[in-house]
Amino acid sequence: MARLVLQQPGEICTNTDLSEHLLLSPEDDSQLQSVLGWLADFPVGEMYTEAIGNAVDYVLDGGRTGRFDLLSPEVHPGERASVGAKLEYEVLRSFGLPKTKPLDTLISDVPVDIKATVGDNWAIPAEAHCQLCICTQIQLKKNRHRSWLVRTHRSWLYRGRGNNDGKRGLAVHARENWSVPLYDWTDLPVNPLRFLTGDQASRVLAKKPGQMRRLLMMFGYLEGRIIPRSVILTVGAGKDDPTRRARGKEIREAAAREGLTLLCGQWVESREAAAARGIALGPGDWIALPTDDGQHNERDPESDLF
Numbered sequence: 001m002a003r004l005v006l007q008q009p010g011e012i013c014t015n016t017d018l019s020e021h022l023l024l025s026p027e028d029d030s031q032l033q034s035v036l037g038w039l040a041d042f043p044v045g046e047m048y049t050e051a052i053g054n055a056v057d058y059v060l061d062g063g064r065t066g067r068f069d070l071l072s073p074e075v076h077p078g079e080r081a082s083v084g085a086k087l088e089y090e091v092l093r094s095f096g097l098p099k100t101k102p103l104d105t106l107i108s109d110v111p112v113d114i115k116a117t118v119g120d121n122w123a124i125p126a127e128a129h130c131q132l133c134i135c136t137q138i139q140l141k142k143n144r145h146r147s148w149l150v151r152t153h154r155s156w157l158y159r160g161r162g163n164n165d166g167k168r169g170l171a172v173h174a175r176e177n178w179s180v181p182l183y184d185w186t187d188l189p190v191n192p193l194r195f196l197t198g199d200q201a202s203r204v205l206a207k208k209p210g211q212m213r214r215l216l217m218m219f220g221y222l223e224g225r226i227i228p229r230s231v232i233l234t235v236g237a238g239k240d241d242p243t244r245r246a247r248g249k250e251i252r253e254a255a256a257r258e259g260l261t262l263l264c265g266q267w268v269e270s271r272e273a274a275a276a277r278g279i280a281l282g283p284g285d286w287i288a289l290p291t292d293d294g295q296h297n298e299r300d301p302e303s304d305l306f
Contacts, residue, residue: 006173007155013130014155021130023153026180031110032132032151036180038108042095044147045183051090052116052138052145053189055083062234066205068193070118071140083138084116091134102127113152121169129154134182135170143188150179192225193218193234204235211236212251219260219288229284246286260288 007014009025026032059079060067067074070083088104091097091114103111113128116136124133129152136147156174193201196218204218218235219227229243236242245251247264255262263270265281274281274289281287 006171009178011155013153023155023178024151025178026149026151029151032149032180034108035110035112035132035149039149039182045186047094048091048136048145048147048183049186049188051087051094052083052136054090055086056188057230058086059083060234062230063237066234066237068191068231068234080118080140083118084136087116087136088114103131123167124152124157124170125167128152129157129168135175135179138188143190144185145188146185147182148175148179149182150175189228192222192227192231195225196221205237211239211242212245212248212254215242215246215251216254216258219255219262219286220258223260223288223290225287226279226281227286227288228282232286243284255288256291259291261291263287263289 007023009023009028011023013021013023024032056070059082060070060075062068065074069075070080089099092099092105097105097107100106100111103113105112105114111131113125113131113133114136115122115124115128115133116138117123118138118140120137122133122135131152132149133152134147134149136145138145150170152170153174154168156171156178157168158171193204196204200217200221204214204221206214215232215235218231232243232246236245239245246262247266252262261273263274263281263286265271265274265283265285271281274287277289279287
């Protein structure tokens with residue numbers, strides 16, 4: 001990548017066919033401050049965590065493919081890169097923002113582009129040069145992410161190795177000195193299936209034995225871990241409504257014979273039982289816990305449905 005001698009805030013932005021303008025520091029950029037003010041009303045880190053998780057699940061498509069790890073050799077590098085494109089729409093949905101042109105959205109009536117990378121830099125397109133961008137970095141190996149708000153002046157973009165459509169990377173110095181962190185490194189949830197050994201995963205994801213037996217194996221291997229709905233769909237890939245099987249009385253009775261109590265967050269009783277142990281279950285979550293004193297509640301949970 002070509003060496004970039006950065007201009008400083010207060011100087012005129014060069015290498016641009018736009019109208020002549022100053023390089024502004026974040027505190028002097030009224031539009032940037034307006035966007036920051038709007039975002040201040042939201043738990044941005046938490047919302048991005050959920051949005052990234054949804055984008056990853058979408059790309060993996062575990063309910064059809066049985067995949068659960070974005071770093072798996074089964075996942076093409078192009079699919080990993082597509083997480084950023086999907087994330088844009090997840091962010092718009094989460095924050096209730098419109099999809100607009102020429103950038104991705106409007107925040108406080110200011111055009112903003114939404115960018116993400118699973119690498120070290122972002123591809124800033126020509127239409128976003130000198131515009132405001134939310135730049136998110138996702139580190140898959142470390143299961144974490146962080147985001148900045150930055151005005152991507154052309155003077156702060158690498159000039160070398162640009163794509164044919166004018167996309168360029170943001171200089172690290174500009175990111176570190178003239179951008180605003182929206183939140184610090186934040187952990188991403190780890191798919192529970194990644195805690196399985198290779199042998200355990202091959203058994204749980206095999207075509208045989210049947211779906212219920214494989215779900216029971218998974219619950220046993222992952223005892224005490226919260227299992228989200230996406231994991232149930234992955235284990236039951238290609239099957240009709242595996243979540244219904246996971247909620248059924250038959251699997252709960254089979255688990256009880258193996259010393260486990262299955263709790264499903266869809267039911268009030270399960271959520272209360274989990275809460276009594278300090279565990280918060282979401283509506284689409286499951287957990288397998290050791291059965292207390294060998295007792296098992298045979299009550300039909302359908303009576304506790306919302």
